[in-house]
Amino acid sequence: MKKQTTYSQGHVEFLKNVRRKKIIIWTARLGLLAVIIGAWELCAQFELIDPFVTSSPSRVVATIGELYATGNLFYHIGITLMETITGFFAAVITGYGVAVLLWMSDGARRVFEPYIVVLNALPKIALGPLIIIWMGTGYTAIIFMTVIVAIIVCIMNTLTGFLQVDGTMLMLMRALGANKRQTLCKLVIPSSLPQLMNTLKVAVGLAWIGSIMGEYIVSRAGLGYLIVYGGQVFRLDLVMTATIILCALAGAMYAAVALLEKLVTK
Amino acid sequence: MILKFTDVDYTYHTLAGETEALKGLNFDILRGQFVSVIGPSGCGKTTILSLAAGILQPTGGEITRGGGDCGYMLQRDALFPWRTVEENIFLPLEIRGTKNAAEKSRALALAEKYGLKDFLKKRPGELSGGMRQRVALIRTLAAGAELLLLDEPFSALDYQTRLEVCDDVQAIIKNEKKTALLVTHDISEAIALSDKVIVLSARPARVVAEHDITFGDGTPKSRRNSGRFAAMFEKLRDELGI
Ligand SMILES: Nc1ncnc2c1ncn2[C@@H]1O[C@H](COP(=O)(O)OP(=O)(O)OP(=O)(O)O)[C@@H](O)[C@H]1O
Ligand SMILES: [Mg+2]
Numbered sequence: 001m002k003k004q005t006t007y008s009q010g011h012v013e014f015l016k017n018v019r020r021k022k023i024i025i026w027t028a029r030l031g032l033l034a035v036i037i038g039a040w041e042l043c044a045q046f047e048l049i050d051p052f053v054t055s056s057p058s059r060v061v062a063t064i065g066e067l068y069a070t071g072n073l074f075y076h077i078g079i080t081l082m083e084t085i086t087g088f089f090a091a092v093i094t095g096y097g098v099a100v101l102l103w104m105s106d107g108a109r110r111v112f113e114p115y116i117v118v119l120n121a122l123p124k125i126a127l128g129p130l131i132i133i134w135m136g137t138g139y140t141a142i143i144f145m146t147v148i149v150a151i152i153v154c155i156m157n158t159l160t161g162f163l164q165v166d167g168t169m170l171m172l173m174r175a176l177g178a179n180k181r182q183t184l185c186k187l188v189i190p191s192s193l194p195q196l197m198n199t200l201k202v203a204v205g206l207a208w209i210g211s212i213m214g215e216y217i218v219s220r221a222g223l224g225y226l227i228v229y230g231g232q233v234f235r236l237d238l239v240m241t242a243t244i245i246l247c248a249l250a251g252a253m254y255a256a257v258a259l260l261e262k263l264v265t266k
Numbered sequence: 267m268i269l270k271f272t273d274v275d276y277t278y279h280t281l282a283g284e285t286e287a288l289k290g291l292n293f294d295i296l297r298g299q300f301v302s303v304i305g306p307s308g309c310g311k312t313t314i315l316s317l318a319a320g321i322l323q324p325t326g327g328e329i330t331r332g333g334g335d336c337g338y339m340l341q342r343d344a345l346f347p348w349r350t351v352e353e354n355i356f357l358p359l360e361i362r363g364t365k366n367a368a369e370k371s372r373a374l375a376l377a378e379k380y381g382l383k384d385f386l387k388k389r390p391g392e393l394s395g396g397m398r399q400r401v402a403l404i405r406t407l408a409a410g411a412e413l414l415l416l417d418e419p420f421s422a423l424d425y426q427t428r429l430e431v432c433d434d435v436q437a438i439i440k441n442e443k444k445t446a447l448l449v450t451h452d453i454s455e456a457i458a459l460s461d462k463v464i465v466l467s468a469r470p471a472r473v474v475a476e477h478d479i480t481f482g483d484g485t486p487k488s489r490r491n492s493g494r495f496a497a498m499f500e501k502l503r504d505e506l507g508i
Binding site: 173176177186187190191 | 319321336337338340341342344346348357358360361362409415
């Protein structure tokens with residue numbers, strides 16, 4: 001559709017309305033955040049709640065400053081980010097590869113199906129002790145945990161996308177004499193792009209679950225480690241701080257994927 | 267002769283049982299002819315096209331092709347929405363590995379000849395249904411197909427567009443001197459477009475009657491306006507048993 005340059009009065013009104021609604025929504029969103037933070041701080045200040053147990057925004061800020069001053073802030077963030085992002089890419093790329101292989105071979109798909117279903121249902125944390133024994137207590141173990149948590153869903157989602165390709169288009173490829181590889185590259189992969197973007201979004205969440213879970217089980221650094229450590233020594237400021245940083249990072253990573261989606265499916 | 271079916275049988279096997287789609291089917295198509303196949307729904311028309319295209323192999327009898335590639339045009343245009351019109355037209359060349367400068371310019375010349383010049387860089391989503399079918403036809407022609415297999419290519423269009431597009435498609439095919447095998451359930455469409463109409467029985471399909479249609483000057487419009495149109499229509503209706 002062509003971009004119009006002059007609009008009727010009614011359309012200008014409509015656009016204005018849309019913009020006004022957007023502003024209201026954003027004001028409400030930020031306002032809600034401010035209210036929560038404000039209420040939390042006030043309740044803590046006037047000791048309506050015990051700030052030793054619930055912490056408070058000012059104590060969180062102080063803790064961040066302290067972590068920063070001792071050089072620990074970016075160290076822990078960096079470790080967790082590295083584990084999460086490495087695990088995320090490993091899971092997405094390997095998952096995509098496996099999905100391609102399963103799409104290529106009907107037989108393989110049917111052979112592996114029950115295994116995938118069982119692995120999907122298995123609570124991955126049950127593998128914790130095994131992973132420690134196999135991989136040690138370094139971050140390879142945590143990355144491995146991240147991959148295990150995310151990969152099955154990556155495989156299943158990607159494969160679903162592959163199998164949903166329009167039947168008429170498949171028929172066209174057959175009539176043109178396309179082989180499997182051509183059908184994959186020219187039809188299946190491009191047409192399942194939206195599904196891939198969905199998979200990435202889901203995988204972001206799973207990668208964070210995997211890495212933090214991994215850090216709970218074994219670790220000497222990272223945000224998950226800070227949370228567990230803070231809990232053990234009853235420093236709830238530390239727990240809250242790490243949790244809030246986690247929220248921000250997870251949100252940012254999701255936003256990055258959403259942006260990517262906008263770019264590729266425009 | 268470009269295509270000949272001799273005593274062709276085809277049976278589908280599924281877990282639910284077997285379906286005899288075609289039984290002892292005989293017909294042939296001469297080069298340059300526009301042939302329509304009409305028959306009750308589910309009688310095996312699409313199966314005939316799949317056999318002609320070589321996507322299916324007959325379970326009995328013989329199919330002889332007189333040389334030249336087949337091109338398939340489906341009920342829905344199956345244009346890839348993520349490709350531009352031009353890239354869609356190049357798809358068959360890519361698949362056959364003949365996407366060289368000469369073939370590309372031949373395909374583009376064809377597109378320009380039939381009024382797609384201004385649409386080449388657009389995406390299919392920006393085109394009307396009629397225009398999309400024209401792109402689908404040009405894609406089939408650009409592949410160098412001699413025999414075009416058309417499976418109810420107009421049935422997804424609204425009535426007015428449908429009249430326009432089917433005249434349009436027939437004119438292009440005639441102009442390019444291609445052979446066409448059209449499946450339709452629309453009797454008047456079959457009479458208006460074809461040199462020959464083949465009437466099929468209910469499943470398993472066999473040929474009930476064949477009619478060479480010679481009246482009019484070859485354009486669909488002259489056919490529809492001819493006094494002999496109605497009589498032919500009645501005859502085909504009788505043979506279909508409706
Ligand atoms: N892949 C398949 N497996 C099993 N049976 C099939 C398959 N394809 C078609 N059939 C059956 O074969 C018969 C003929 O099918 P075909 O699609 O050729 O009919 P058609 O004349 O094109 O029908 P329509 O008018 O609905 O387009 C039908 O009864 C159909 O149910
Ligand atoms: Mg059909």
